[in-house]
Amino acid sequence: MKKIHEEQWNRFKANKRAYYSLYLFSFLFLISLFSELIANEKPLLIYFDGGFYCPFIKEYAETSFGGEFETTADYADPYVIELINAKGWIITPIIPFSYHTINYNLEGPAPAPPSRANWLGTDDRGRDVVARLLYGFRISVLFGLTLTLFSSAIGITAGAVQGYYGGTVDILGQRFIEIWSSLPTLFLLIILSSVVQPNFWWLLGITLLFGWMSLVSVVRAEFLRGRNFEYVTAAKALGLSDGRIIFRHVLPNAMVASITFMPFILGGSITTLTSLDFLGFGLPVGSPSLGELLAQGKANMQAPWLGISSFVVLSVMFSLLVFIGEGVRDAFDPRKVY
Amino acid sequence: MKDALLTIENLSVSFQMGKRTTRAVENVSLFLQKGETLGIVGESGSGKTVTAMSILRLLPGSAVYPSGAICFNGKNCLTIPDDDIREIRGNRISVIFQQPMTSLNPLHRIGKQVKEILFLHQDISHAEADKKALSWLERVGLKNPATKLSSFPHQLSGGERQRVMIAMALINEPDILIADEPTTALDVTVQAQILDLIRDLQKELGMAILFITHDLGIIKRIADRVAVMKDGQIVETNVPDIIFNSPSHPYTKHLINSEPKGKPDPVDDRDETLIDVSHLKVFFPIQKGILRRTVDYVRAVNDISFTLKKGRTLGIVGESGSGKTTAGFAILKLNRSTGKILLGKNSLNDLDKNKIRELRKRMQIIFQDPFGSLNPRMSVAEIIGEGLSIHNPGITPKDEEEKIIVVMEKVGLDPETRDRYPNEFSGGQHQRIAIARALILKPEFMVLDEPTSSLDRSVQFQVLELLKSLQKEFHLTYIFISHDLKVVKSLCHDIIVMKDGVIVESGPSEKIFSHPEQEYTRQLIATAFH
Numbered sequence: 001m002k003k004i005h006e007e008q009w010n011r012f013k014a015n016k017r018a019y020y021s022l023y024l025f026s027f028l029f030l031i032s033l034f035s036e037l038i039a040n041e042k043p044l045l046i047y048f049d050g051g052f053y054c055p056f057i058k059e060y061a062e063t064s065f066g067g068e069f070e071t072t073a074d075y076a077d078p079y080v081i082e083l084i085n086a087k088g089w090i091i092t093p094i095i096p097f098s099y100h101t102i103n104y105n106l107e108g109p110a111p112a113p114p115s116r117a118n119w120l121g122t123d124d125r126g127r128d129v130v131a132r133l134l135y136g137f138r139i140s141v142l143f144g145l146t147l148t149l150f151s152s153a154i155g156i157t158a159g160a161v162q163g164y165y166g167g168t169v170d171i172l173g174q175r176f177i178e179i180w181s182s183l184p185t186l187f188l189l190i191i192l193s194s195v196v197q198p199n200f201w202w203l204l205g206i207t208l209l210f211g212w213m214s215l216v217s218v219v220r221a222e223f224l225r226g227r228n229f230e231y232v233t234a235a236k237a238l239g240l241s242d243g244r245i246i247f248r249h250v251l252p253n254a255m256v257a258s259i260t261f262m263p264f265i266l267g268g269s270i271t272t273l274t275s276l277d278f279l280g281f282g283l284p285v286g287s288p289s290l291g292e293l294l295a296q297g298k299a300n301m302q303a304p305w306l307g308i309s310s311f312v313v314l315s316v317m318f319s320l321l322v323f324i325g326e327g328v329r330d331a332f333d334p335r336k337v338y
Numbered sequence: 339m340k341d342a343l344l345t346i347e348n349l350s351v352s353f354q355m356g357k358r359t360t361r362a363v364e365n366v367s368l369f370l371q372k373g374e375t376l377g378i379v380g381e382s383g384s385g386k387t388v389t390a391m392s393i394l395r396l397l398p399g400s401a402v403y404p405s406g407a408i409c410f411n412g413k414n415c416l417t418i419p420d421d422d423i424r425e426i427r428g429n430r431i432s433v434i435f436q437q438p439m440t441s442l443n444p445l446h447r448i449g450k451q452v453k454e455i456l457f458l459h460q461d462i463s464h465a466e467a468d469k470k471a472l473s474w475l476e477r478v479g480l481k482n483p484a485t486k487l488s489s490f491p492h493q494l495s496g497g498e499r500q501r502v503m504i505a506m507a508l509i510n511e512p513d514i515l516i517a518d519e520p521t522t523a524l525d526v527t528v529q530a531q532i533l534d535l536i537r538d539l540q541k542e543l544g545m546a547i548l549f550i551t552h553d554l555g556i557i558k559r560i561a562d563r564v565a566v567m568k569d570g571q572i573v574e575t576n577v578p579d580i581i582f583n584s585p586s587h588p589y590t591k592h593l594i595n596s597e598p599k600g601k602p603d604p605v606d607d608r609d610e611t612l613i614d615v616s617h618l619k620v621f622f623p624i625q626k627g628i629l630r631r632t633v634d635y636v637r638a639v640n641d642i643s644f645t646l647k648k649g650r651t652l653g654i655v656g657e658s659g660s661g662k663t664t665a666g667f668a669i670l671k672l673n674r675s676t677g678k679i680l681l682g683k684n685s686l687n688d689l690d691k692n693k694i695r696e697l698r699k700r701m702q703i704i705f706q707d708p709f710g711s712l713n714p715r716m717s718v719a720e721i722i723g724e725g726l727s728i729h730n731p732g733i734t735p736k737d738e739e740e741k742i743i744v745v746m747e748k749v750g751l752d753p754e755t756r757d758r759y760p761n762e763f764s765g766g767q768h769q770r771i772a773i774a775r776a777l778i779l780k781p782e783f784m785v786l787d788e789p790t791s792s793l794d795r796s797v798q799f800q801v802l803e804l805l806k807s808l809q810k811e812f813h814l815t816y817i818f819i820s821h822d823l824k825v826v827k828s829l830c831h832d833i834i835v836m837k838d839g840v841i842v843e844s845g846p847s848e849k850i851f852s853h854p855e856q857e858y859t860r861q862l863i864a865t866a867f868h
Binding site: 236 | 694695696699703707710711713716724725
């Protein structure tokens with residue numbers, strides 16, 4: 001690691017709140033990446049009659065365990081469990097429900113309140129809330145990260161080119177962005193999502209199409225300022241090419257502003273997905289989504305665990321992102337000394 | 339001193355930065371008598387401004403005073419309540435700051451800003467205030483004071499703004515005027531006028547002046563007594579005669595001896611011509627209206643021609659706005675120009691971008707602001723080595739490192755410090771880094787754009803000596819752009835005097851300094867060597 005990055009990392013670590021936020025966020029994200037091992041209706045490992053089975057990877061018919069049907073074994077069925085336990089053992093995940101598993105053994109009507117089986121209750125179709133939050137968190141963060149990555153790449157490039165070259169390039173770019181950003185994004189999204197059946201990539205593409213402008217103005221401003229710095233003139237006098245000047249000398253200045261923005265873009269991307277889901281124009285029906293859970297919370301005021309738990313997950317996620325963003329910004333500021 | 343107007347006793351000032359405490363001023367004792375001028379002289383960071391600003395408690399909140407007292411009118415300025423100190427500020431004790439550009443509010447008219455001070459401290463009617471403001475603008479020598487009253491700060495020149503600042507400082511006829519480098523940001527000819535103005539007004543009003551500067555020449559002209567400061571302490575206080583003729587403290591001797599002296603090294607007449615500039619013009623269009631039609635041009639450089647032989651230094655002299663820096667940039671192809679620029683046999687204005695890029699290793703530049711010309715995010719080794727890898731694409735990291743070490747030793751930097759960042763170095767060292775960055779490419783020709791004007795005198799001296807020795811060793815050719823004629827005299831073989839984009843006078847350095855032909859040149863020389 002280069003010394004300057006080491007110093008930045010040390011400065012970031014010195015900010016305890018940001019450091020622990022990053023730690024916690026990475027931990028949560030890492031856990032959610034392994035959601036299938038934590039919340040799954042299928043057991044992780046079965047020992048039956050001298051052989052090992054991995055139902056969460058491979059499907060087995062009920063007959064493999066001595067049952068009667070040729071269909072896939074239903075591991076929630078007490079009869080199947082009994083069959084397996086007679087000749088072996090089962091390791092089940094901590095939460096024996098996937099995001100789409102419907103718990104038919106509820107004591108009351110869905111949505112069911114928190115119980116020992118469903119820690120945070122179930123939603124109005126009897127699906128476990130914890131499982132849905134876990135998978136929903138994963139898909140939200142993945143969506144946010146991908147969108148942030150692509151929109152930053154496009155936005156920084158556009159801003160850098162406009163700011164560095166200025167003049168006609170800048171004017172044309174700015175007018176295009178003005179027109180493009182005045183398109184009514186939400187209506188277009190709604191119309192587009194009724195034309196195509198939106199999935200993860202469709203949504204990503206559509207939101208990217210209208211969301212890449214957020215960094216342009218910041219980066220452009222930094223480049224307009226930065227291209228007149230004396231060390232940029234010095235670099236020109238050394239005979240450096242435009243590309244190298246942009247990357248080595250001007251971009252690092254713009255990066256502080258961009259990176260400070262990034263956690264907010266990430267937050268904004270997640271908000272976009274959540275609100276689309278909330279309105280019902282987002283991910284396909286049945287996908288785990290925080291927005292959909294929020295909508296359920298709104299529709300089922302008698303079941304506060306829906307609204308409260310999705311609210312807590314969303315607010316914790318956004319707070320962590322803001323704290324991390326703050327820490328990153330301070331760490332990148334060369335003038336800031338702790 | 340019993341009849342002293344202001345006494346500072348054992349003053350110490352520290353700055354609290356997080357857990358760190360930096361001592362800026364240590365046990366300073368001073369006194370100021372009625373009607374006298376006390377000059378405080380010292381290099382940047384010596385604590386002279388901090389001392390003066392503590393009198394009115396104008397320091398930022400992080401300043402603490404571990405010891406000392408400042409007595410004015412029988413009261414201790416450090417301990418009296420905020421309301422009382424405000425009563426003194428701008429009324430009994432006034433300040434003129436270094437930057438006339440930023441000391442005035444750009445959004446208010448001059449008249450309003452001048453009158454504001456009157457309303458603050460005097461019970462005065464609007465009509466009377468108008469009259470008084472007008473008479474003071476006249477008194478500080480502004481032309482057309484009535485129109486100036488309704489002007490905005492940006493419509494005034496630097497010298498005029500400093501005059502307005504003086505009017506604002508003196509309008510309440512204070513007992514003490516604190517002048518913190520009031521002329522540093524101004525051109526030399528304007529400097530002299532402002533100093534004369536301050537002196538005349540002092541005689542009229544009988545006020546005491548605390549004059550802070552790093553320029554010994556100014557101190558010599560204006561001060562009745564001089565205090566020399568170094569590292570937050572006063573090392574010597576005496577009348578100018580003794581300070582300048584028989585200084586007792588070694589630091590004072592060092593300061594006085596670091597005035598640029600000597601002559602440029604003699605050169606051989608048979609040297610070939612390296613640079614030949616003819617009819618060089620740099621025009622910036624002035625565009626007006628919706629269609630942005632070009633109605634006129636700012637003629638920054640208007641038809642200049644000169645030649646420069648190998649191994650010599652050409653000085654381009656002029657005040658700010660004379661086009662000297664623009665001309666320097668044009669010769670290096672850093673801006674658009676017309677005319678013929680010959681570097682050896684290459685006509686720079688006829689070559690394409692890539693050819694120019696290849697030629698850049700032969701021509702280099704050193705900038706005025708040494709810190710600004712170094713990328714704060716790159717280590718010294720990266721800064722120095724950057725050009726090397728561009729012009730020698732196949733170079734191995736080991737070779738590169740060796741060359742960096744050699745060049746750092748050459749410019750007097752410790753190669754061990756090459757992994758540090760620019761902010762860990764001082765102003766003089768920054769300029770050495772910039773010189774090393776240029777030198778590593780083995781250029782034939784360098785443009786030096788006021789390379790010493792933001793440095794302290796003693797550091798200036800070292801940098802100039804370095805430039806001279808490098809010229810001798812590598813047979814370098816310099817174009818030296820400066821407004822400081824003392825420095826120019828010690829370094830340049832030939833001189834061009836520029837004014838408003840044209841050459842007023844040119845010729846060998848000795849001839850220009852001994853027999854200046856033009857009135858403008860005479861004026862420049864007179865103000866520099868008063």
